[in-house]
Amino acid sequence: MARIIPIEVNPTHTLEVDGALVARGLALAVSEFQTLMERRQITVLCERGTDEDEGLFRASFYHEGRRVRLVLDSSGAPVSVDIRAPDRS
Incomplete structure (x- = not known):
């Protein structure tokens, strides 16, 4: 498993997401x-x-036309994962 990524939702709630996912x-x-x-390039x-x-929380990650959108429960466990690749048409 990769390093855990803390996502600060507000000053009192932080979710951790599996960076490898x-x-x-x-x-990448x-x-x-x-x-x-x-480098803050994502x-x-x-x-x-x-x-x-x-x-529920929705965490979206964007890089070079790709998007990973995770819907997470309050413990940070993924409820759904949606991946969008760049449109090459």
């Missing part, structure tokens, strides 16, 4: 993913669910 979805080696994260967006999605 995200790296695979972005078609884990070491390259870690370097790009450290964009991360984290959203907290409301209403019927209360207790």
Whole structure:
């Protein structure tokens, strides 16, 4: 397993995501993913669910036209994973 990535949702709640899962979805080696994260060359967006999605979080990672979107429960366990590759048409 790769290094854990802390995602700060608010000052009192942090989720941890398996970096290897995200790296695979972005078609990167884990070491390259870690370097790009450290250099802030991967964009991360984290959203907290409301209403019927209360207790869920959506973490999206973007790099070079690829997107990995994880829906996580309150413990950080993935509920769903969606990977979008760049459109080459």
